[in-house]
Amino acid sequence: MSHNPFHDTGFLLGAPGLEHLPADTGREVAFAGRSNVGKSSIINALVGQRHLVRTSRTPGRTRELNFFEVRPGLRLVDLPGYGFAKVSLAQRHAWGELMAGYLAQRRSLVGVLAVMDIRHPFKDSDQDLLNLLQEGGFRSHVVLNKADKLTRGEGNNVLRQARREPGAAGAQIQLFSSVSGVGVEDLRRVVRGWLE
Numbered sequence: 001m002s003h004n005p006f007h008d009t010g011f012l013l014g015a016p017g018l019e020h021l022p023a024d025t026g027r028e029v030a031f032a033g034r035s036n037v038g039k040s041s042i043i044n045a046l047v048g049q050r051h052l053v054r055t056s057r058t059p060g061r062t063r064e065l066n067f068f069e070v071r072p073g074l075r076l077v078d079l080p081g082y083g084f085a086k087v088s089l090a091q092r093h094a095w096g097e098l099m100a101g102y103l104a105q106r107r108s109l110v111g112v113l114a115v116m117d118i119r120h121p122f123k124d125s126d127q128d129l130l131n132l133l134q135e136g137g138f139r140s141h142v143v144l145n146k147a148d149k150l151t152r153g154e155g156n157n158v159l160r161q162a163r164r165e166p167g168a169a170g171a172q173i174q175l176f177s178s179v180s181g182v183g184v185e186d187l188r189r190v191v192r193g194w195l196e
């Protein structure tokens, strides 16, 4: 069994707004993506704890920026999902402000995982996120989640197409499944490299 460097990760705090963020020291890696693509499930798979982060069938589960501490000074951040149709315009606006503010001010943020559902990747809202990350000069890595929903051949086809997406230029892209465990070791390597 390989050693999982994220095993001791624990919940730090949930921040409803920018004034509630933990101290901006050390390093952190954030998970962003549309609602319901599996951001929270991916963090659970990454750390190897089933119930560290609350997941839900209902989109819009994660409303705050949730911070998890891998070790003192090293954090994972579960960001609220975007692109959820039932959210009001005002809420969508608030989300945009929160995200833009977080990305603009957060000095300890070293990279962002752009999580997508492999069955519906690269929606306009995903392109918006990738553009924001590119403009901000952040390292990004695209995670095509729920790969268990496709055959291996279908999954590899989506991966090939994804590599030709202009919005993904420069970003690495991988398949993932928090159900089957596909891609967990690859993702651990990426996140560990960023936090080092």
Ligand SMILES: Nc1nc2c(ncn2[C@@H]2O[C@H](COP(=O)(O)OP(=O)(O)OP(=O)(O)O)[C@@H](O)[C@H]2O)c(=O)[nH]1
Pocket: 033, 034, 035, 036, 037, 038, 039, 040, 041, 042, 054, 055, 056, 057, 058, 059, 060, 061, 062, 063, 080, 081, 082, 145, 146, 147, 148, 149, 176, 177, 178, 179, 180
């Ligand atoms: N089949 C399959 N289902 C998954 C996978 N990952 C997550 N899910 C399911 O997708 C749903 C949403 O998962 P969450 O992890 O809560 O998604 P989220 O992106 O955190 O959602 P928000 O917090 O609403 O933004 C849940 O029903 C999960 O069980 C996966 O790899 N495969």
Ligand SMILES: [Mg+2]
Pocket: 039, 040, 041, 054, 055, 061, 062, 078
């Ligand atoms: Mg969530």
